[in-house]
Amino acid sequence: MTQNLTTAASVSDATTDRDNDAGKNSGWRRWWQPTLAVYTAPVILFVVVGIKLPSIFSKSGLLSVLVLAAVLGIACIGQTLAILIGGIDLSIPATIGLANVLVATLTLNHWSFPSICLVLFGLSIVIGVVNGVLSSLFNLHPLVVTLGTGSIITGGILEHTHGNTGGVVPHFIVDAVSPVGRSFGLPIPASVLIWLVLAVLVLLIERRTTIGRRIFALGANPTAAPLSLVNPVVTRIVVYTVGAISACISGVLLAGFSGGASADIGQPYLFSTITAVVVGGTALIGGRGGYGRTIAGAFITIEVQTLLIGLKVGVSMQQVFLGLIILALVATYGRERSVAQRI
Amino acid sequence: MHNKRRMQLSLVSVIVAIAFGVAACSSSGTGGGSSSGDYTALSPGQAKPNAAQAAALQKYIPAALQKSADGYWNWMRLGPNPYADWTPPKAPWQFCYSSAYQGNSWRVEGLDVAKNLWNQLKTQNLVKGSLIVADANNSATQQATQVNNMVQQGCQVIFAMQPSSTGLCQAYSHAHAKGVLVISMETGTACTDDIQMDFAEYAAGATSAQWLVDQLHGTGNVVMCDGIPGVAASDTRQAAAEKVFKDNPGIKISSITSQWTASTGKSQMLQFLATHPEKVDGVWDGGTCAVPAYQALQQAGRPIPFITGFEGGCYWLAAVKESGKPSIGFPQSGGQVTYMAFQVALHMLAGQKMKGNMVLYPLPTIDQSNFDQYYKPSYTINSTCNAEPAGGEPVSADFFSQLFSGGNTPAKLTSPLLSLNSN
Numbered sequence: 053m054t055q056n057l058t059t060a061a062s063v064s065d066a067t068t069d070r071d072n073d074a075g076k077n078s079g080w081r082r083w084w085q086p087t088l089a090v091y092t093a094p095v096i097l098f099v100v101v102g103i104k105l106p107s108i109f110s111k112s113g114l115l116s117v118l119v120l121a122a123v124l125g126i127a128c129i130g131q132t133l134a135i136l137i138g139g140i141d142l143s144i145p146a147t148i149g150l151a152n153v154l155v156a157t158l159t160l161n162h163w164s165f166p167s168i169c170l171v172l173f174g175l176s177i178v179i180g181v182v183n184g185v186l187s188s189l190f191n192l193h194p195l196v197v198t199l200g201t202g203s204i205i206t207g208g209i210l211e212h213t214h215g216n217t218g219g220v221v222p223h224f225i226v227d228a229v230s231p232v233g234r235s236f237g238l239p240i241p242a243s244v245l246i247w248l249v250l251a252v253l254v255l256l257i258e259r260r261t262t263i264g265r266r267i268f269a270l271g272a273n274p275t276a277a278p279l280s281l282v283n284p285v286v287t288r289i290v291v292y293t294v295g296a297i298s299a300c301i302s303g304v305l306l307a308g309f310s311g312g313a314s315a316d317i318g319q320p321y322l323f324s325t326i327t328a329v330v331v332g333g334t335a336l337i338g339g340r341g342g343y344g345r346t347i348a349g350a351f352i353t354i355e356v357q358t359l360l361i362g363l364k365v366g367v368s369m370q371q372v373f374l375g376l377i378i379l380a381l382v383a384t385y386g387r388e389r390s391v392a393q394r395i
Numbered sequence: 396m397h398n399k400r401r402m403q404l405s406l407v408s409v410i411v412a413i414a415f416g417v418a419a420c421s422s423s424g425t426g427g428g429s430s431s432g433d434y435t436a437l438s439p440g441q442a443k444p445n446a447a448q449a450a451a452l453q454k455y456i457p458a459a460l461q462k463s464a465d466g467y468w469n470w471m472r473l474g475p476n477p478y479a480d481w482t483p484p485k486a487p488w489q490f491c492y493s494s495a496y497q498g499n500s501w502r503v504e505g506l507d508v509a510k511n512l513w514n515q516l517k518t519q520n521l522v523k524g525s526l527i528v529a530d531a532n533n534s535a536t537q538q539a540t541q542v543n544n545m546v547q548q549g550c551q552v553i554f555a556m557q558p559s560s561t562g563l564c565q566a567y568s569h570a571h572a573k574g575v576l577v578i579s580m581e582t583g584t585a586c587t588d589d590i591q592m593d594f595a596e597y598a599a600g601a602t603s604a605q606w607l608v609d610q611l612h613g614t615g616n617v618v619m620c621d622g623i624p625g626v627a628a629s630d631t632r633q634a635a636a637e638k639v640f641k642d643n644p645g646i647k648i649s650s651i652t653s654q655w656t657a658s659t660g661k662s663q664m665l666q667f668l669a670t671h672p673e674k675v676d677g678v679w680d681g682g683t684c685a686v687p688a689y690q691a692l693q694q695a696g697r698p699i700p701f702i703t704g705f706e707g708g709c710y711w712l713a714a715v716k717e718s719g720k721p722s723i724g725f726p727q728s729g730g731q732v733t734y735m736a737f738q739v740a741l742h743m744l745a746g747q748k749m750k751g752n753m754v755l756y757p758l759p760t761i762d763q764s765n766f767d768q769y770y771k772p773s774y775t776i777n778s779t780c781n782a783e784p785a786g787g788e789p790v791s792a793d794f795f796s797q798l799f800s801g802g803n804t805p806a807k808l809t810s811p812l813l814s815l816n817s818n
Binding site: 101105106107108110112113114116117119120156206210214215216217218219220221230231232306309310314315316317319320354357358359361362364366367368 | 497498499500502503621624649650651652654656657658659660661662663665666667668669670671672687694695696775777778779
């Protein structure tokens with residue numbers, strides 16, 4: 053099995069950063085690799101924002117950007133993995149809304165925070181199993197399955213609460229997403245630390261574990277992957293469960309962010325999670341990319357929004373510029389060779 | 396030869412399709428009413444009324460209520476009462492409630508109050524059956540179908556809660572033709588077969604903006620936190636505030652948008668503050684943004700400026716109390732909307748007539764002078780309730796006598812609005 057996996061994983065290896073050492077390139081191309089562009093883009097963009105709007109370098113400016121990127125970055129974990137296996141997860145906004153409403157309403161009913169986390173963990177497994185099983189066994193496209201799951205979740209929230217989604221948000225959650233929040237005595241909001249820990253975990257799982265290699269193998273070639281003893285059903289269940297868990301964490305953090313709850317609170321995260329993943333350079337067809345790139349994509353997304361707001365660009369024009377910048381970035385480093393061309 | 400014939404057939408098909416399309420667009424665009432030309436045009440963002448809009452205001456709105464109708468052209472078409480020749484059915488009536496969406500506590504409160512009001516009428520044997528309720532889940536097509544179904548089910552009055560501005564005109568036209576009274580609540584529409592009812596959105600936006608200008612003595616940096624671009628009510632409030640600020644050149648405005656979602660409002664405000672080191676002297680709220688803006692300013696370590704409110708939520712009252720900074724807002728609950736719609740329906744069912752197709756009612760103001768009448772110590776920044784008018788009624792006693800004439804005395808609701816919500 054290990055040998056088979058190695059064969060399948062060779063596809064993923066070929067698709068990650070290592071293939072940037074293609075010897076054919078010369079001159080500036082040797083230095084301006086697409087992967088390098090992905091990771092330098094947020095830095096360059098941040099410098100541009102700083103030159104135009106120096107106040108971004110203030111403590112509150114930096115922490116505001118970090119907190120916003122953290123909430124988005126955590127929600128993107130599931131979207132990245134779903135896209136890596138050649139799928140997509142449209143149930144993320146609904147799952148964010150589910151966690152958001154449950155943490156507020158259950159706290160109002162005197163549930164302890166650990167009990168709420170257990171409930172959310174259980175529900176995440178249910179969501180992951182439903183998404184994974186339906187998109188595997190019935191050969192349904194994940195887009196349809198996750199859209200349906202999301203609709204069921206939102207409908208379930210509204211049916212259960214009769215639209216009365218308000219409640220109480222524990223104060224430590226409010227602190228976790230406040231730019232002036234502290235953790236372990238340090239002036240760093242807990243949401244940023246949570247993102248850091250999760251990012252390290254996801255990157256390790258992606259690159260150093262069997263399930264990580266299975267994810268890339270399944271995305272690179274869904275037909276060949278089962279021949280390499282990759283179980284598509286189990287892999288998809290794991291991916292969509294992780295996606296639901298990450299969406300729940302974002303939903304809980306957003307409860308502190310807005311001081312209230314709403315079933316629709318996750319809606320902006322449908323577009324922004326996909327944007328961050330695509331801008332990061334993870335291929336929508338699967339098998340190529342990774343969460344490291346998505347981290348860069350999340351920073352780019354937040355920085356572009358901040359720049360446009362800072363330049364007092366109107367709301368409608370913000371959408372136009374955001375689209376143009378995304379196209380420009382993807383055109384710059386989204387022209388990597390396909391898997392077939394690399395092997 | 397065959398190709399030529401096929402091309403001719405294709406051409407005819409295209410022409411027929413275009414003809415159907417034009418007919419359909421023409422029908423929906425004009426509201427399906429035969430006299431749609433009598434109604435003024437929608438003019439979003441227009442600062443002053445054109446001649447036709449000014450004339451319609453004089454013709455169809457009583458002089459005492461014209462102040463509340465200021466800016467109506469931003470989101471409503473004004474014209475003659477489509478139910479001028481309507482013969483109201485005799486009691487007991489079948490009431491129906493079609494909501495575009497029921498997914499938030501504001502909408503839930505609206506429906507809860509509607510059920511309560513219906514029960515009050517039931518005890519007087521004025522309504523029959525049960526209150527038929529439908530939720531369209533934000534789909535105009537679905538809501539149009541539901542309205543059509545309600546007509547078939549024998550509904551005599553249909554309350555449409557925040558329907559889409561367009562897309563339901565054919566359904567309203569069908570209902571109107573069947574003698575069913577349709578009242579669109581909390582929005583204007585492009586249709587001409589319904590009674591359009593809303594609070595004075597434009598006047599409220601202008602009032603809060605003027606309050607801010609007065610607090611700042613006409614000078615300062617103001618952040619406008621707009622609602623959802625493209626939504627008539629949001630654009631109307633924004634247009635009203637912009638006009639006030641432009642009339643005061645000492646006010647420098649910047650804009651963010653909350654999308655009427657607290658978390659988005661806070662994100663946008665944090666990003667604004669991160670990139671704007673200059674002092675923020677005031678924040679104008681176009682809806683759902685006062686508290687997120689307050690939290691963002693607080694967490695960014697900025698001094699708390701004057702922040703206007705809008706919908707008078709209990710969470711806003713708690714934030715005003717906490718900050719100690721004066722503010723302005725309006726008691727504008729979902730329950731208030733349905734209460735006003737029931738009152739309009741009862742007047743029309745009593746045979747009373749109004750000249751126009753539009754009811755725009757003024758909102759009471761919550762400010763420093765009456766803050767304690769609205770605030771309760773139990774309110775927190777997480778409270779989801781809404782303040783109700785301190786006097787118990789959303790409008791003064793003579794509002795309906797100014798709006799309606801003729802007919803009989805309408806049926807009375809036994810409990811005032813204030814007693815229907817237990818905040």
